Every structure is written in structure tokens, then in C-alpha cells.
Amino acid sequence: MLLRVLCCQLGLIVLLGISPIATAALELTAEEKSYLSNREPVKFCVDPNWMPFEAIDKQGRYTGVSSDFMEEFARLLNIRLELVPTDNWSDSLNNAKQRVCDLLPMINISPEREQFLSFTEPYVSMPVVLISDQNTRYLDGLKSLEGHKLVIPAGYIFAEHVRDNFPQLDVQYADSLLESLRTVAKGEALATMATLPIALYQIERHGLGTLKISGHTNVNIELSIGVRNDDPLLASAFQKAVQALPIELHDQILARWYRVNVEQARDYTILLVLVALLSVIAAFLSYRNYSSRKFNAQLAKVNARLSDRNQRLEQLGKRDYLTGIYHRINMDSELEKDIDHCANQGQPLHVILFDLDNFSQINIEHSHPVGDLLLVEVSRLVEERLPDNTYFGRWGGDSFLVLCPQSSAEDTHKIAEVLHTTINCHRFSENVHLSATVAVATCHPHEHQSKLMKEIEQLIRDKKKEGPGQLTSLTIETTE
Template identity: 35%
Template sequence: MINDNMLSNLHVNSNFFLDFTPEDLYMMSNEKKLISILNKVLENMDKQKIFAIKSKWNRNVQIGKSKNIVLSYEEKKYLENKQKITMCIDPDWMPLEKNENGKHIGMSSDYIKLLQEKINIPIEMVDTKTWLESIEYAKQRKCDIYSLVMPTPERKLYMDFTKPYLQIPLVLVTRNDEIFYSDVALIKNKKIGIVKGYAYGEILQVKYPTLNLIEVNSLKEGLNKVEKNELFGFIGTLATAGYHIQKSYIGQLKITGKFEEKWSLGIGTRNDEPLLVSIFEKAIDAIEPEKHQEILNKWISVNFEKPSDYSFLLKILGFLGVVFLLLLYRQSQLKKYNEQLQKLSTTDSLTKVYNRLKLDEILEYEKKNFQRYYRPFCVVLLDIDDFKDINDKFGHSVGDSFLVELAELLNKNKRNTDSLGRWGGEEFLIILPECDIEGAHKVAQKLKNTIEDHIFKIVGHKTASFGIAQIREGEDINTLFDRVDNALYTSKQQGKNRVTIDL
């Protein structure tokens, strides 16, 4: 109306939208059938058509223009051509999100409504039944964005990622009769469930190679298996685990461990349309801090019954506070001692490098990594030439000091990504991840020359012989070690102080 009547002394200060229903129209109160018919018409109207009507009659509504964010010309043009944005979600991940009979609900739903207001373009959910189906849709470019997603190396092949707008701690859920674990790395040889396709599965497997992670199809399936004692535990977010325990498993399951990692979740966008990620970055930046708190309070809240005796409540809270502080101190001490025990159980007492037990764990992890992702790794086995002469000539204490000095020398000259350990006696093993046989040969040759040039305390110059082998498809660890051991034996037979490759 301002434009049509050329009222140049007036301007629009801000925009607001009114959603109406048939009851808002003036009609006779006895026209209930007409109201019902109009309701059905509105429910079945295409969202794009509704948005187009609003845009037509309110000229201040422009696709890609918002009072909160400033878009570039290319971003505005992209949204004008796009008309709508399709979105995939995790269909069963409450309270974070859910596909409930074709309707998007949960925390992410509230965020998506805010983001839709910021960019002024409809965002429509694509109907999927599982998270794995949503991921497949990502690869097939059937969805433009993903409401809550965490970046992984594999996903970066087909997605871009905004900064996270939700950060939620990871927790361990077990049966009610289990103890609290201050350090989840101490849990060994127990089956722990994770949802197949979730990003933290890959991340935790790398950081905690001793965890026996078992993939399940959904959070509910994982918790049910824990309840039936088919799994020792299940890893999920504090929000989702707490929600489902309160809803379905009170008295059966509890949270018994917490990871240092947090699940940082943002918007995932298809990377063949790169403007999407910059648009949603700006939209996320424009969300007011109080909106974050409002959504958090709505979906993750604790209600207390109002007590009639506040002084009694304060006494209880004071007592619980003291108990909590004592438990906190006890847990910190337990964590400290557990860390010391963990170090003692994985470290060679003399040289302070990994012991054979820890090396076995790393080898098993690298083998699984190779089987799953075809990432090569090599092993280097080295043995000090004529080590017996040191003990015979100088005594065992000098021999021990020599091994300590040798371990320090190897540690300084290996790659940062390599794992060094004492295999036994004067033999040391180096595991080289993401390395082929040529790369391993260069590393071994460098270490051989370093040892040869080094002047050891009391002993002087010494040499070492090396064997190298690369994992082969279908090969187990024992066979790999037979080959690297034969390569080391060949080095010894051919005059020592050399590197032999098993091809």
C-alpha cells in the first residue's frame, strides 16, 4: 500500500507475519461444515504456494533477504532460483529430532524454524525411515541440508558443514547394577553398542582402540540389548540417553560413564551447491543467545516439586552437597590411580615405551582399519647386533642402560604417528600406520644409520639389523610376524647392520 500510494514519508520499520485459519474469517457461527472444508484445504496446500502468495501481497517479503542476515548477490540469486530447500533428519533421535508421522519435531525442529525465518525460504523435510537411509539420500543428492550432523572424513566427500549450534556430551549407559567408570578406556573385552552410521563411532574407535564397539540399527535397539544383557553398554548423547531412560528404562538402566568428547552438531549441506553452507553459517550466527537457552529449557528440563518446608530442603541440599564433594574427591583419586594403572599395564618398566600387550592392541586395531578402509600399515622389527657382548663385557646394568638410551634414540627419530614398543629382550617393534613398504624402508634406513652413527654411553658404537613387512589382504597378525621375523633373520645372516624387506 505504501508503494501503490507513493507515501514517500512512510517506510517499513520491521516485518511480521500473521498465520490465519478459517475461524479468523468473518462467517456465521453455524457454518461449521464450511470451516471444516477450509481447514482441510489449507492443510493440503503446498508450502511453496502459500509462501508465493505471502510474497505477492507483502512486497517487503523477498526470498533470500532477511532483517537479521546480509546475503551476497550470489546467495540471494541462488535462493530465488531454489524456491525451497529439502532437508533430511534422523527420524528417531528424540529429544534432538524425530519424524513423527511426517512431521519434524524436537530441538532441531525449533532451530530449523528459526533458520527458515532468517533466510525467508521454505525448508521441507524429506521422509526417511532410518538415519542410514538419510545418509544414503545425502550421497544421492536427494536432500539439500541435514538438520543435525557431525563432520567425518567420509562425509566430507559429499557434504559441507557449518559451525556447530549444539554441543552435547557423550555418555555410557549400562544396567543399573554396574559401577561408575571414571575412565571408559579401562573397559576391555565388553560389547558396547553404537548406532550404525553415527559419526562418533569412527572417532571413538580411533581414540579408544580397546573398546569392542558393536553396531546397532537404532538407539532403542541398543538400549533394549543392554537391558536384556546382550550388550554390556551403549554409547549415546546425554540428551538422548537421559530422555529414553526417563521415558522407558527407569530402574533398569543408568548412565555410568562420561567421555571427554562432545558431540558437536551443525548443519550439513550438499557440497555440489557450495553457497548453501555460507548462507546457513550466517543464519546460525544470527540466532539470539536467549533462543538457544529457550530451546534447551523446552526440551531438556528438570522439574522439582515445590517443597512446603524450605529450611528442611536446604538442610538436605547441604548434606547432599557434602556427599557430592566427597564423591567428587573420591572419583578424582580413582581416576588418578586408574591412569597410573593404565600406564603401568601398557608400558615397559625399563625403557618406558609400549610393552608387548599394548603393541598387540595397536596391531589388532590397525588390522581392522586395513580390513575396513584398506589403509596400509607396516611393521619394522629391529634387533641389536651382538647385544650379548655388552652384558658379558660390561654387566647387565650397563646393558639395561643401553636399552633405555636406545629407546630414547628411536623415539626421537621415528615419525610422530608411529608406535614404538619393546617386543622382547633387545628387540624393538615399530608400527607404521598409513604407510606402504617404500615409506617403511626409508624410516628403517634412517633409524639404522642413526644407531650406527650414535656413540652410546660406556658401550660406544653399536649397530642393529632390521626386518620390514607390509600387511596383506586376508593375512592375520601371526603370519605378518612370521614374515617380518624372517626378514630380520635374513639381515642377520647376510652380515648384520642392514635392512631387509619381505615382499
């Protein structure tokens, strides 16, 4: 249940298909090139305990999402990087203030930090949630914590937000997020704050299964590179590097670390189960002397739970952070399989692509947290109305794909009509009216995946010009 809740609430990444990455064009001025080639290695500090985003491991090595990004930025700029180790995030911030380090790879922008840092445009975005004990009721934002203790890692942007907007709250500061989580687990504070992927990692990695995601904060973390503000050439170079990073590579880095997190959580779970099993066996033999039959029955139950746990973790690796449905990488793979299967059977493949109308404007008018909530709501609504033999996932920011490999053309059109009517007539949260443009495509055997999706996406764009809430179809002839 914990993984399901985390998966359904997690808002970050629209994973795109993995393909060969073209070298991005980076246009530095002559002055920037000369400066970078002649300067000393760029010194940087990180949060040493902020996985999966960044950390310093027991061997003193820099790891995490930001390590992969910094490797790419260093390659683009042809510079050398030098890590300045610290014990905690507060020390890293202080080093940046004192010019001990030249930059911080992942940091949220704030007026206080702008006094000593220049910032690139954000390149990673995550929602912040409240985490509490399993027995805690739903927490309706930070205002619901009045009269209770909130623990926050010192130096985190959350602290500035709470201080400026909720000065009445009783706040305790910890040296790290892990310490904050353990404080909540021990009942010494009602809640803490964290971004959802980091909460997932820390809770699973450190066996804090008594904790849960208990509410939203309406805070969104926008992570940029913070460069010392007395070095404008270095700041402008990193801004250009962020802009030049290919979106496919950006999403592959995030997807790679997401899958690693799941595997680590699964391995840790196996270890815990095995240790628990050995303890059960020792106590069993020493004090209870149960029969071999009873022992085998208990062992079977443990193995069944372990198998179920691993299956859920494996499924999580295929799912979109925010909505819990299949993500773009998995949909790409499944679409390719379905095209090959239909080609072998000599049958056409039917797919449905639908795109939410004017969704960017909804995000602007109602805020991104509301937009995230609507995406989750649409996903649940559609899932409930799809037959079991379909495959449903997120194709883009506000577009969704349904694969119908076992459905006839007539049945696929009926499914599309149901989805079209359901979305356009449903009363969504926050009294937001949503509509969707829905397209049904029939792909004949031996058709190429890229041509199929290119043509159906173009059809969606063309129909949107006629107004919201369109329902249309096309047949793509074989290229052979």
C-alpha cells in the first residue's frame, strides 16, 4: 500500500522513449571559452545525504542524479570538476557563501540564496509532501500542523518557506532528512517535509515502514545549478549547458536513477525478510520446537510475501511517478511488441491517443499541484473504464496512449467514445472543467512505430484547431 500511495502521488517526470542521443550544440562566446580553458577546476559542494538526488558515499565518492548531470555538463563545457566534501547541507551552503566552492549542482532558488548565488533555469522539478506516522490522519497542508511539531532538515528551502509563510508553527530542525524521518518515526514530531522521490528512497532504504505520505504542501521544488554570483562567466556557461542538454538524455538520467532506487529497495527488502526469517527459525528451534510441517508452512508464507513484494517493486519500475500508470519508456516498448505481434498475425493494430485540451492554461490558472491532481484523477477515471485486454500509459505531459492489440476496430471505437464522453462530462476536482481530444488509429501490419505515432499526433494537433473535445480517427496504410 505504501508503494502504491507513493507511486500515485509522485509528480516529476514524463519519461520519453530511449533513443540515440545527438550531440547538443553549445555556443559559448570567445570570452567564455578562454575563461573556462584557463581557470582552475570548478569546485562544488553537494548535500551528502540526499539520495537519490545526490550524496557522498562511504568511500567519499559523489553519487546520485546530480552526479550524472554534472558529468554531462562538464563534458559539454570541457571543464574539470573538484568535489569539496561536507558533513551536511548546511555546511555546503556555508561553503558557497564563503566561496570555498564555486557552485551547488542542485539547489532551489530563494531571495536569501540570491545574495551569494546566481541560478540557472531549473532542470529538475518535484512536489513536496508531508510525511507522518501511519496512524496520523490526512494532513490538509501546513496549516493543519498548528499545535503540533514539524521537523525540518536545517538549511533546506522548506525552512525558508515555513518561516516566511507559517511563522506560527512549532518547528524543530534536524541535521538531515533521515534524522527528520526518524524523529517522526519515534513520535517526537508529527510530521516532516520531503520531495516524493526522496521520501520513497529514504523510507524504503532505511526500513521506515511505519511512515506514510499524509498530505500535500503546495510547495514545488525547482532545482537549478547555483553558481557563485561573483563569477558571471561561469554562471552564463552553465546556463547554456543546461539549455543545451538534450531532453532525451535528461529523462534517461532520471529514469536510470529511478530504476536503481527500485532495485536497491528490493534488495534491501530481501535482506530484511531473510534476517527476519532466520530470527523466526532460531526462536522456533530454541523455544517452540514446532514440527517440520509447521515450519514449512511459515516459510511458504514468508516466500509468498517476498514474491508479492518483489512483483510490486518490479511493477513500480514501469510506472509513471505521478499517475501510477505505465510511463513513456514502457509504452514505447509495449507498442513495438504489439506492432510486431500484429504483423506476425497479419492483423491491424488499433490504438487510442487522447490529449487534454488547454492543460497548460489550467496549470497557470489553478497552479501545478492542482494540475498534478487532475492528471492523477484522469488516469484513475480512464483505468476504471478500460477492458482488461488493453494497455494504458502516459505518452507526454498531458497526453495518454491506450493500446488495443486484441480489440477489433469497432470495439476500439466504442472504447474511444466511452473515454471521450467520460472525460468531457466528468466533474473534476477544484471545479475545473476538462475536455480531451481523442483520436483512434488503425495501423496495418508492418507499419513503423515512428510513423504511426507521428501521424496520430499530427491528427490530434489538427483537430485541436477546430476546438476542444474532438473525436476523430485515421487509418495508416502500410509502407511496404
